Amino acid sequence: MDTLSLVLIAVLGTILASILALIPALHIYNVVGLMILSAGALSSVLNPDQLAMLLLGMIVGYAMLSTIPSIFLAAPDEAAAFIVLPGQKWLLERRGYEAAILTGVGALCGLVVLIVLSPIAGETSRLLQIILSPHLGWILATIIVFMLMSEWPKSGDRGVSGWARFRAAWTGLGAGILTFLLSGLLGFIIMYRSVVPTEIAFQNLLPAFLGLFAIPMVLVNLIMGTQVPKQHIATSIDITPGLLFRGAAAGSMGGLFAAFFPVVTGGIGGFLAGHATAQRDERSFIVSQGTSKFVYYVGGFLLFFLPGLHLARGGMAAMLSTIYTPSTPELYFTVVAAMAICGVVSFFLLILFSRLAIKLIDRIDYRTVSVVTLILLISLIFITTGLGGLLIAIPATAIGLIPSLFGSRRMNCLGILLIPITLNMAGAGASIAHVLGLI
Amino acid sequence: MKGISHFLAGVAAATFVPGVVANAVNGSFLIALGGFFGILPDTIDFKFTRYFDKAEAIDPDPANLDPQWIADQLAASIDRAGETNRAVRVQLHSIKLGTDRWRQYTVRFDSDRNEVAVRIGPIVNTSQMPYPDTEIAGLKTARAPLKSEMVYTYDADMNVDIFSGPSFAFVPKPHGVEVQFLPWHREWSHSLTLAAFLGLLVALIGQSAQAGMVAGFGMAAHILEDQLGYLGSNLFWPFTKDRSAGLKLIHSGDAIPNFLAVWTALCLILFNLDRFSAPVQHRSIMLEPVSFLVLALIVPYVILLSQYVIGKRKQHMRVEAARQADLVAELQETEV
Numbered sequence: 140m141d142t143l144s145l146v147l148i149a150v151l152g153t154i155l156a157s158i159l160a161l162i163p164a165l166h167i168y169n170v171v172g173l174m175i176l177s178a179g180a181l182s183s184v185l186n187p188d189q190l191a192m193l194l195l196g197m198i199v200g201y202a203m204l205s206t207i208p209s210i211f212l213a214a215p216d217e218a219a220a221f222i223v224l225p226g227q228k229w230l231l232e233r234r235g236y237e238a239a240i241l242t243g244v245g246a247l248c249g250l251v252v253l254i255v256l257s258p259i260a261g262e263t264s265r266l267l268q269i270i271l272s273p274h275l276g277w278i279l280a281t282i283i284v285f286m287l288m289s290e291w292p293k294s295g296d297r298g299v300s301g302w303a304r305f306r307a308a309w310t311g312l313g314a315g316i317l318t319f320l321l322s323g324l325l326g327f328i329i330m331y332r333s334v335v336p337t338e339i340a341f342q343n344l345l346p347a348f349l350g351l352f353a354i355p356m357v358l359v360n361l362i363m364g365t366q367v368p369k370q371h372i373a374t375s376i377d378i379t380p381g382l383l384f385r386g387a388a389a390g391s392m393g394g395l396f397a398a399f400f401p402v403v404t405g406g407i408g409g410f411l412a413g414h415a416t417a418q419r420d421e422r423s424f425i426v427s428q429g430t431s432k433f434v435y436y437v438g439g440f441l442l443f444f445l446p447g448l449h450l451a452r453g454g455m456a457a458m459l460s461t462i463y464t465p466s467t468p469e470l471y472f473t474v475v476a477a478m479a480i481c482g483v484v485s486f487f488l489l490i491l492f493s494r495l496a497i498k499l500i501d502r503i504d505y506r507t508v509s510v511v512t513l514i515l516l517i518s519l520i521f522i523t524t525g526l527g528g529l530l531i532a533i534p535a536t537a538i539g540l541i542p543s544l545f546g547s548r549r550m551n552c553l554g555i556l557l558i559p560i561t562l563n564m565a566g567a568g569a570s571i572a573h574v575l576g577l578i
Numbered sequence: 579m580k581g582i583s584h585f586l587a588g589v590a591a592a593t594f595v596p597g598v599v600a601n602a603v604n605g606s607f608l609i610a611l612g613g614f615f616g617i618l619p620d621t622i623d624f625k626f627t628r629y630f631d632k633a634e635a636i637d638p639d640p641a642n643l644d645p646q647w648i649a650d651q652l653a654a655s656i657d658r659a660g661e662t663n664r665a666v667r668v669q670l671h672s673i674k675l676g677t678d679r680w681r682q683y684t685v686r687f688d689s690d691r692n693e694v695a696v697r698i699g700p701i702v703n704t705s706q707m708p709y710p711d712t713e714i715a716g717l718k719t720a721r722a723p724l725k726s727e728m729v730y731t732y733d734a735d736m737n738v739d740i741f742s743g744p745s746f747a748f749v750p751k752p753h754g755v756e757v758q759f760l761p762w763h764r765e766w767s768h769s770l771t772l773a774a775f776l777g778l779l780v781a782l783i784g785q786s787a788q789a790g791m792v793a794g795f796g797m798a799a800h801i802l803e804d805q806l807g808y809l810g811s812n813l814f815w816p817f818t819k820d821r822s823a824g825l826k827l828i829h830s831g832d833a834i835p836n837f838l839a840v841w842t843a844l845c846l847i848l849f850n851l852d853r854f855s856a857p858v859q860h861r862s863i864m865l866e867p868v869s870f871l872v873l874a875l876i877v878p879y880v881i882l883l884s885q886y887v888i889g890k891r892k893q894h895m896r897v898e899a900a901r902q903a904d905l906v907a908e909l910q911e912t913e914v
Contacts, residue, residue: 228678228703266865270852270865271851274855277608277609281613283610284585284613285585285613288613289581289582289585291581291625292624292625295742296671297671298629305630414582566605
């Protein structure tokens with residue numbers, strides 16, 4: 140099969156994923172998981188290289204367009220969790236379209252970074268792999284320390300006494316720590332005694348992530364009776380080159396970090412990128428989140444095609460690696476070219492579908508949109524993971540509501556991954572699971 | 579500097595402690611302790627000390643916005659400090675109107691006219707972006723003249739808007755009442771003496787000289803990093819009483835110095851992991867020191883610092899004003 144055909148298949152994947160990405164909470168990994176399971180049937184239609192290119196196009200499309208449910212429906216995936224708050228705020232200021240496009244511009248910056256780095260990615264990744272792979276445990280522990288220590292009080296400036304102010308400040312900080320610990324506990328339960336059937340174990344995290352990140356935001360919108368004003372379709376982007384560069388640089392660092400390290404997710408990349416751009420200006424932050432998400436998803440998958448390395452980072456590569464190994468070194472450069480084309484195509488699709496989303500929320504009452512989104516989220520959990528999934532989603536939602544109630548950081552929900560994985564790497568995971576009665 | 583800069587400086591400092599990296603390969607998490615102590619000084623100030631600072635509150639009423647009242651309150655506090663010859667501390671509160679709506683007001687300590695001026699501004703969001711058409715028409719700048727001589731060299735207006743407002747100490751000095759920003763910040767918590775003491779304490783508690791060095795060096799890295807700016811810290815508390823002047827090389831809130839601090843720390847961490855991970859006899863270093871340091875550090879430094887210096891030359895800010903601007907930037911950064 141020639142290069143052009145492979146690129147065309149990738150573009151088809153992008154178009155397919157762009158449509159799927161509009162369905163709130165439907166993560167591309169869930170779809171790909173089912174595709175991999177039915178790879179035998181697909182083999183009559185697509186050869187392995189073609190399947191890989193289709194998945195490449197799909198992840199590019201998803202990385203770009205999953206912004207739409209995050210901003211317009213407040214239903215993000217884990218890697219886009221930090222875009223929701225500024226996104227919703229801009230939506231209420233009639234600037235939802237600008238927020239979506241800025242995220243897309245951030246993703247395009249991420250695309251440029253990946254293209255620029257692609258010639259040196261092989262040697263650099265090989266070096267980093269050798270140097271850093273023995274150090275993953277303490278690096279995760281360091282992320283936890285930073286996550287807990289870098290949350291600053293948002294209240295406590297008023298009070299009759301020093302202690303009263305201190306208590307007010309630490310109510311929010313304590314809620315953050317509580318969120319982190321409860322998420323970690325939930326992570327332990329999922330890891331050691333999941334109620335999701337083993338045959339669909341790859342969907343294990345879906346109900347937890349939806350409960351932690353998506354359902355609480357939709358519920359808050361419903362409870363608060365959020366009404367979205369008529370949106371303004373801007374004809375230009377309101378950002379300076381300096382802010383764009385700052386957001387893209389921070390997003391690239393966060394995204395590359397998350398893409399390279401196994402078990403480090405896009406949410407952590409977004410967290411680091413967000414912290415590095417903790418400026419007054421939200422535009423830079425939004426760009427950083429777009430860049431980080433794109434670099435995490437697409438960059439992580441690109442590592443799988445590196446000649447001689449074939450690093451399986453991220454869910455997509457992990458699933459594909461079970462049935463496929465890139466056949467030739469030349470394929471890597473085809474993949475880079477396809478990624479570039481799909482990235483541009485998906486950006487234009489983002490513009491198109493953002494306008495369609497705006498038409499939808501302009502015509503339909505936002506409460507109805509939120510109710511339908513909530514029904515979709517719950518249905519998806521039930522369809523993919525059954526009652527067991529709902530049993531996970533309910534406590535996850537309760538934990539995910541804590542940040543909304545106390546004004547603490549939502550990123551503390553990442554304890555669901557960080558705590559069990561770090562403790563496992565420290566060799567203490569099994570002991571703690573035993574103490575908790577999980578094994 | 580930003581929290582992430584301090585944190586990574588602490589982690590980087592930890593990787594220089596002999597044996598720490600090699601132990602990390604075997605499962606030790608001691609390096610994370612460097613990050614903890616790297617961010618600890620600001621944690622002490624912004625999560626503990628500030629709440630126990632005894633300051634008089636100036637809390638404007640959102641329903642009855644009166645710039646004259648704010649100006650009079652500030653002027654009275656400054657005069658009282660001058661008359662009683664005792665320092666007076668004041669906390670200016672922000673005016674919160676909703677979840678993402680704050681009424682901005684601007685304070686100017688005008689030393690040329692020896693007065694305090696206050697102007698009520700627009701409603702802003704938490705990103706400090708003003709909502710259109712929210713200025714209050716007809717509300718003029720209020721001025722309150724001072725009886726005591728005021729020493730204040732910060733020549734920019736100070737906006738009070740989101741989260742907590744700034745606090746001040748009005749300190750009587752022979753030449754007049756000096757206006758000091760955030761009097762509770764970078765005092766005892768930013769002391770090299772305290773870093774040495776805590777390092778010793780950690781060593782004793784953990785029965786590990788290595789842990790003590792990681793803690794002490796991590797905290798010292800924060801303090802020394804802050805010293806690059808204009809304000810500096812109370813370096814040898816309890817032996818010194820006041821914050822010393824910094825080296826005046828950077829401003830703590832500037833993007834380029836913060837990026838370079840993060841980048842330098844990451845490069846040093848990588849460099850040290852490469853050098854120290856394996857036992858001495860089995861070491862095969864992958865990063866050739868000269869080319870790595872030139873490519874990873876010197877080239878970005880030359881490019882970004884030259885851009886930074888050119889940008890700075892366009893700004894003319896007096897040293898004292900820059901010191902106070904440093905503090906304001908730090909307050910704003912940590913509130914995010």
